Amino acid sequence: MVNTLDHVGLRQVVEIVSVDHSPISSKLTEMGLVSGQLITTLFRAPFGDPIAIELNGTVLSLRLEEAQFIEVKA
């Protein structure tokens, strides 16, 4: 099932399907968010936003409005 990253629950491993076009899409890609990459959702800040994810051993935080451009599947 394809979902956007902002809708994924915590402590889940998902695979990136695609990164939608947006003004920051190249920045997301440069951080290693490319299709096929596995990511783990780690934790949320208080108030639910931003979220922290792990990929290749590093932790990245991003706002929900940034996460919504990332399509993932379980």
Added chain:
Amino acid sequence: MKIALLGNPNTGKSSVFNLLTGLRQQVGNFPGVTVDKRSGFIQIDQVQHELIDFPGTYSIYPRSKEETVVYDVLSDPTHSQHPDQVIFVVDASNLQRNLLFFTQVYDLGIPCVLVLNMWDLAQKKGITISVEDLGALFPGVPIVTSNARIGLGKDRILTAIKSFGDHQLTFQPFYNSGKLCKVEDVKCQKLEAEERLQKIKTALSKVVQTKSSEAESISRKIDRILIHPIAGYLIFAFVLMVIFQFIFTFANAPMNWIDLLFSHFSAWSSEVIPKGMVSDLISQGIIPGIGGVVVFVPQIAMLFFFISILEESGYLSRVVFIMDRLMRPFGLNGKSVVPLMSSVACAIPGIMATRTISNWKERLITILVAPFMSCSARIPVYTLLISLVIPKTYLFGFVNLQGIVLFALYSLGIVFALLISFLLKLMIKQKEKGFLLLELPDYKNPRWGNVFINVLEKVKIFILDAGKIILAISIILWFLASFGPDMDGAAHGLSKTRTYQSMTKKEQTIAMDACKLSHSYIGILGKGMEPIIKPLGYNWKIGISLITSFAAREVFVGSLATIYAVQDDSEEQALLIDRMRNEVKADGTPVFNLASGVSLMVFYVFAMQCMATLAVVKRETNSWKWPIIQLIFMGVLAYLAAWFTFVILS
């Protein structure tokens, strides 16, 4: 030869820089942008090479206006800062992402040394890298391992730089031969990044072996507490409290020593230099002016000491993480929190700390509202006025009314900082959208060498860049306070009066100072502005003190003491309060009543009464436009708020 130091953020790049250059560092700006340019010299075989530290970025393509410097310099071989060589620092435990930027630089054909930093950490994480196989991917690139945090790798890096020679012969592009996308072309950049990462991933599969460990790392465990919805905020509040306690306890003493030192120095110079205008200029203009710069150093040093520790340890990015959502509605960023909180001690280090905010609009808003946070220089003003007009009574028998007023003044500053941010967010237009996308690095013990160098750098920036402006303004203020069209006549007149002649020597000096100040240009200005400040409930004596306290807010108290002809020290403050209390208007009502006193406090909450802050804003925004706008809007706001307060209370 020019050598550029490049790499992603959080790779220990600045540790490598400090390791290579030691204390031989300079800091300035890259031409045209407000990005710190740290540079230093390294010596190889008797030859000096300039090492330039570029801002840590994830790619050659900029994320923000400020990062364009990397793109501009690297893409243009004729640029004055274009490097002959590059030392590229990567985090060995995250090669794949780090190599994206590296391959971009490598493909430009600039000779590179690749430094695999944090080598020990990678090994601890179960990552093994075959340096030989990695080298095969990038012909002509010497690869060295280092662990700059504990000082390992300097010799290896220097040897690698020496080993350059036949780079042009062996160089083979990795992806393409340096053809770059346009800065605006996001699609092209995304495609390039995807293809590069794909290629890197394939290539690394033979180079890097990872033993995945199932155990939850220590950093994740710490994060559970520090990011906890309740504990996280409590811990942050506690950390702030410790920092402020420390600053208020320990910054005062050195500030007093500096004051004392400079006043002795000033007295000494007026004795040794023959009397005259030059002597006065030096002893009363220049020396106190320099003193007025140096006096900020303890606070700046201490705040940056703590900020650097927070940054080095990795905690700062967690603060950004938990505060981001709260600050966003106001057009601010999680990264605005530390600058604004620092401003409660002093706006100067606060504004200097905004450099970490990459989005220009968010950074500008933070700079513009930081002086609304009540800094420590306002405390003397508040305490004097509170004890003057607020009765020492207790509400409900235990809540101190004076304390409530002080608390209200602090809150007023914070509320308006947020409110004005919100308005500025609507007013300032910017295409570039703010985003977070922040790495949360593993927690580490701070490196004291890095902390120390960072503190030194901030102090240097302040003294050299902002100091000039502060000194210039203080000399102007000195001139306006020491000269007047008919000052000598007035002084002569005073010396002839019978009361003056019957005074003791000390009383005579005090009376003479009062007379001179009220007949100086500032005195004339103060009297001239009386009609303007009358609606706020102030008289010309307050007017004079408002002008002089532009030097620094606490000068307000000293100026009033001079005008009311009392000595400005703690024993005499009761006397000053008495005199102020007895001051009456033409109709016999007191000048300082609840309405005018509170109005004056409100004025100080809002007004930009600090030339040092203005000087720092000029430095940080690289133009006079913003400090002037700030001076005006804060002044207008202060006036209106003070007037409103006066009308309501009277």
